[in-house]
Amino acid sequence: MEVESNKIKGSGNNYNCQRRVGLIYDERMCSHCAPDGEPHPENPNRIKAIWNKLQNSNISQRCVMLNAKAVEDKLIQAVHSKNHNNLIRNISSKVYASRRNRIASKLNSIYFNEGSSEAAYLAAGSVVEAAEKVAKGELDSAFAIVRPPGHHAEENEAMGFCLFNNVAIATSFLLNERPELGIKKILIVDWDVHHGNGTQKTFWQDPRVLFFSVHRHEFGSFYPANDDGFYTMIGEGPGSGYNINVPWENGRCGDADYLAVWDHILVPVVEEFNPDMIIISAGFDAAVGDPLGGCRVTPYGYSVMLKKLMDFAQGKIVLALEGGYNLESIANSSLACVEVLLENKPIRGSSEAYPFESTWRVIQEVRQKLGVFWPSLADELPTKLTNQNAPHILISSSDSKSEDEGAKLFVSADLVSAVEDVVTSLSNLKVEDQTASTFVPWRSDVSKIDIWYATYGSNMSRSRLLCYIEGGKVEGMKKPCSGSMDGHPPKEILWRTFSHRLLFGRESTHTWGPGGIAFLHPKRDNQCKTHMCLYRITLEQFNDILLQENVSNYDMSSPLFDVDALNSISNKGSISVEAVKEGWYHNVLYLGKEREMPILTMTCPLSVIESFKSGELPLRPPCKEYANILVKGLVEGNQLTEEVAKAYIEEAATEPF
Numbered sequence: 001m002e003v004e005s006n007k008i009k010g011s012g013n014n015y016n017c018q019r020r021v022g023l024i025y026d027e028r029m030c031s032h033c034a035p036d037g038e039p040h041p042e043n044p045n046r047i048k049a050i051w052n053k054l055q056n057s058n059i060s061q062r063c064v065m066l067n068a069k070a071v072e073d074k075l076i077q078a079v080h081s082k083n084h085n086n087l088i089r090n091i092s093s094k095v096y097a098s099r100r101n102r103i104a105s106k107l108n109s110i111y112f113n114e115g116s117s118e119a120a121y122l123a124a125g126s127v128v129e130a131a132e133k134v135a136k137g138e139l140d141s142a143f144a145i146v147r148p149p150g151h152h153a154e155e156n157e158a159m160g161f162c163l164f165n166n167v168a169i170a171t172s173f174l175l176n177e178r179p180e181l182g183i184k185k186i187l188i189v190d191w192d193v194h195h196g197n198g199t200q201k202t203f204w205q206d207p208r209v210l211f212f213s214v215h216r217h218e219f220g221s222f223y224p225a226n227d228d229g230f231y232t233m234i235g236e237g238p239g240s241g242y243n244i245n246v247p248w249e250n251g252r253c254g255d256a257d258y259l260a261v262w263d264h265i266l267v268p269v270v271e272e273f274n275p276d277m278i279i280i281s282a283g284f285d286a287a288v289g290d291p292l293g294g295c296r297v298t299p300y301g302y303s304v305m306l307k308k309l310m311d312f313a314q315g316k317i318v319l320a321l322e323g324g325y326n327l328e329s330i331a332n333s334s335l336a337c338v339e340v341l342l343e344n345k346p347i348r349g350s351s352e353a354y355p356f357e358s359t360w361r362v363i364q365e366v367r368q369k370l371g372v373f374w375p376s377l378a379d380e381l382p383t384k385l386t387n388q389n390a391p392h393i394l395i396s397s398s399d400s401k402s403e404d405e406g407a408k409l410f411v412s413a414d415l416v417s418a419v420e421d422v423v424t425s426l427s428n429l430k431v432e433d434q435t436a437s438t439f440v441p442w443r444s445d446v447s448k449i450d451i452w453y454a455t456y457g458s459n460m461s462r463s464r465l466l467c468y469i470e471g472g473k474v475e476g477m478k479k480p481c482s483g484s485m486d487g488h489p490p491k492e493i494l495w496r497t498f499s500h501r502l503l504f505g506r507e508s509t510h511t512w513g514p515g516g517i518a519f520l521h522p523k524r525d526n527q528c529k530t531h532m533c534l535y536r537i538t539l540e541q542f543n544d545i546l547l548q549e550n551v552s553n554y555d556m557s558s559p560l561f562d563v564d565a566l567n568s569i570s571n572k573g574s575i576s577v578e579a580v581k582e583g584w585y586h587n588v589l590y591l592g593k594e595r596e597m598p599i600l601t602m603t604c605p606l607s608v609i610e611s612f613k614s615g616e617l618p619l620r621p622p623c624k625e626y627a628n629i630l631v632k633g634l635v636e637g638n639q640l641t642e643e644v645a646k647a648y649i650e651e652a653a654t655e656p657f
Ligand code: Q9C
Pocket: 109, 149, 150, 151, 152, 160, 161, 162, 192, 194, 223, 283, 285, 322, 323, 324
């Protein structure tokens, strides 16, 4: 292929030995922004920050600049409906001005302004342009610094800050419009922290496109919050096996987690698939410091992930920016990626030692599900490997003194070396300001304060409570827990009764499936006597349990329930924890003191009780598995006989208001 020198102007002449890397950036993509100056994470500063970083570190000067251009409607309509195409084409015109905000408000996480149409056309067109140049061999690889992002956009729907699906449009362009370029199989790697639902749907039945997405999922509670991103979604018909989802069970995933997925899922599959080209939906919202992602991938991590992919498709790789909302993080991550493209080796650095236990579980689930399509995934991983886990205990709790060392997650030698690994690797990293999210200072403040955590539901069973501390699940639970940072078991267990009513409500839960779950009425009622199991745990552990009881995207960079809250709750009686107020158990209730230590429980707010009362929310008895574990707790705690415990639960579940 010949280089069209009038279009490609680069100053890379001093660096002849380097690879030809294309870059696209165009100011016009900055004119799409939230109306009325409203702050929004998906804002023009994102691509400006990346562009400035590449310029200031003299990296853009070593690349080939490409011109952004608007995508043609014909290419859009290979992915989107005519209706959707028309909407985005016209949304910025004057005639739409009065309706723009109303239309946006009906969509999921979308805004429009006068600049949206042009930016959307340029974003998609730029990825097409970059992909064509790389496919032709005029460039080795390219990075399209575009916005709005694309991977959430579906055939007939803008969502999740995405208007057109840029990567899907470029992929379908190469396969359907440029057969002469010989690109017959394309791998799409979506490492944005969110699931690429739009891209998945576009190629659901298409075996020419292997779509791979690794994302936070949390059993359908992380955006876009449904089951589309689960590992069971493998494509359909001829596309079966050509859709691979790696759904994280929890946040805080970092280099070790991602690289384990690369080594044990992605790379073996790509060896077999042997793509002609790779397009990366390169969101940087899994980066350390991202406000939406809550993960911890470092620039070094991204550089290794990218380098591993460069060994395929003759290095023909296009990166298209998706999400990423911490300006510094996305600039540093982008810089690392472009350096790898130029030099074909990872940047200097190192990573944390081990993946989470949950990461190995997810990897094994994916391998099992896809082993029939990709033989290299079929073998079981050695336990020697999968037993190497990141400690749940990090710095803060390593010196806390526990009477019961027997049930600790890690023998102390392992812990010491694991902590040392983490410390060493962090000190080797070149990135600034990424320690904050790993060494969370609030944790050491609360790791030495003990409280009584009073439980009235399934946590009355010790094995169930331990799921919140050590991670994992007990029988009947559909969803495992991620555990606490401090993995020490409770220091003491006591039983007491309290004059608050026990009730059961809700249709179903992620954890237990159909049926109600236990709530404690926040107000005293002297007629009632509810059995409660009190665990002496640290205030740090209480915070981690509070988070797990109220599944949310909160990243724990500050405590949910801090020392001030603890000091004031005896006066207030209860505190609603705003950061997790979407959760059912965000209301922390003070029940008194035991040996000078406060007794706390968590339940719903009074308003929810009112909704149960009025019938607006269903009161429902618990499912069999859930009832069984309540009974188990009461029996093992020597509080009631099995028969009496069953009757006790039954009565609480059927008693009307
Ligand atoms: N509770 C990309 O990263 N969050 N999109 C909405 C509503 C939307 C992210 C939260 C996140 C969209 C490209």
